[in-house]
Amino acid sequence: MSNREPTIMVTDDEKSIRNSLREILEFEDYRVIEAESGDQIFEILSDESVDLMLLDIKMKGMDGIEVLTRLKEENYRFPVIMISGHGNIEIAVEATKKGAFDFIQKPPDLNRLLVSVRNALDQQRLSEENRNIRSQLPEVPEIIGESPAIKKIKKTIDKVAKTNSRVLVTGENGTGKELVARWIHEKSQRSSGAFVEVNCAAIPTELLESELFGHEKGAFTGAHDQRIGKFEQGDGGTLFLDEIGDMSADAQAKVLRALQESAIIRVGGSKKISVDVRVIAATNKDLIEEIEAGNFREDLYHRLNVIPIHVPPLRKRREDIPALAKRWLNHLAEEDVLFSAVSFSDEGLEALKQQHWSGNVRELQNAVERLGLLAEDDIIGAEDVESMTRTPKKKSDQTDDLLDQKTTFQGFKESAERLFLLRKLEENDWNISQTAEAIDIQRSHMYNKMKKYNIER
Incomplete structure (x- = not known):
């Protein structure tokens, strides 16, 4: 809502009621427009901007509840105050559930009506201000954490975002690799351009080339129209190639060529199309191992891995x-x-x-x-x-946890010993004598160890 006088739509199929409400509202310096039916309401709304609606429940044709439902379905944001001479608790509850701001019975009490109107307009103004503020803020969630690893990642993002250098983000699934990529884009000079994401693992190999580079009409069966690929969509912005380690060898070769030449050729086409796109890639795989296994091109790896960022697990x-x-x-x-x-x-x-x-x-x-x-x-x-x-751990994960958490040899030794005893007790269904015999210690020593490490079933 701007500084103009607020516009209130008064809807009632009785002209006398509309006139009465108009006089009250215009005396308070509100601009008033009228409608006598549901159909007329939506005709007016196609041309007029409204800040508040006073809506009668009983009207000919479309009633007030039906109008309110349609307003919400069509995403009109202004508040609605329901007015009815046949008001009861059930109708008021239904109107509130449908999104009405307030419910007033006829004949309306003047002060009650004006207070409700002012409150509704104040809420509308605050909601609009909040939407404007949110629209000016980045929609990218904050990277949460003050650990040394996260501080290092944030510092690296700040440093490299201003450049056009390619970035390779590595880390396990669920660590937030995409969030890192989005913040690099958000803090770059390309932030006004598109951030285009491609999940290389989710797209079938035979469709990935078309997805990345687009295709010309008739390029293959089903190509009824020309298609613009992700490289072109990201022109002037950022292309995020997620799960790059799952890309086929053929697609790797074509991506490498696109990076070398800053140009692509659509499937079924012959013309080179220049693209200005910054590529950020991510993977949960160890690409060095993939290279050694013959699954990933070393030359593509070096093209992508200009700036490496590793996101550690929790x-x-x-x-x-x-x-x-x-x-x-x-x-x-x-x-x-x-x-x-x-x-x-x-x-x-x-x-x-x-x-x-x-x-x-x-x-x-x-x-x-x-x-x-x-x-x-x-x-x-x-x-x-x-x-x-509680989720199950792999044995290697439990050992990794001990190595991460314990900073002294004695601390690690005691924690490892406790973990060993727990495992053996579980294997022997917590039979202490049987466990002691299995691990070759005296039963009394077993009890002492359990007491020392506070081990209970």
Whole structure:
């Protein structure tokens, strides 16, 4: 809503009611337009900008509830105050569920009506200001974390974003490789251009070339029209090649040529088309191993790996987990009021840090949503976390955790010993005598070890 006087549409099939409401509102310096039926409402809305609607429930033809439903379906954002001489609680509840701002009975109390109008217009103005502010902010979520690894990534992004250098982002699934790519684009001089994403693993090999480079009409069966590929769509912007390690050898060769020549040829075409696109690639694979296995071109690797950025798994940066969990819970609360009263206890956050998170940030987000919905109380504690988030670890993962967490030889030795005893007790169904015999120690020593390491079934 700008500085102009607000426009209010008064809808009622009785002319006397419309005249009465017009007089009241124009006296308060509002601009008023009228409609006597649902059909006329939408005819006027095709030409007029409206800030508020006073909508009668009982009208000939389309009634007020039907009009309100259609307004919401067609994404009209202005508030609606329902007015009815036949008002009852059921109708008021239904109107509110459909999105009405308020419900007033006829004949309307003058002060009550004007207060509702002012409140509705104030809310509309604030909503519009918020939308304008949000439209000026980047839609890319913040990279959360203050661990040394995340600080290094943020610093690298700030440094390389201003250049056109190609970037290769590596890391396990769910670590946030796409988010890194989006922030490089957002902070670059190309931010006003397109950010075009291609998931190389999700597109069948026979279609990937057409997806990347486009095709001419009639290039192959089903090519009824010319198609612009992702390289051309990203012209002036950024092309993000996700899961590059899954690209076929043939597609690798053509991508290499496109990078060398800064030009592409559409499938079925012969003309070279120049493209100005910055390429950021990502993979969860070790491309050096893929090169040695003959699955990835070494020359393409060197073209892509100008600036390497590795995003570590959550188990390598556990100190970031509480901030990530709280931020995601806040995000859920913004989307759904069910999450607004829920929070983590310090013990709950500490318990989150102890989980393995083989699915990384993606798994953590799912767990936070599950905890927010299913936790017994509004405070998510350690017991909630342990009962609802525990995931199995591979043996090698558990050893990696010990290596990451323990900084002294004694600490590692004791933790490894505890892990060994737990494993053997589980293998022997917690029969202590049988376990002691299996690992060749005395039963009394077994009890002492269990007491020392606080091991209980």
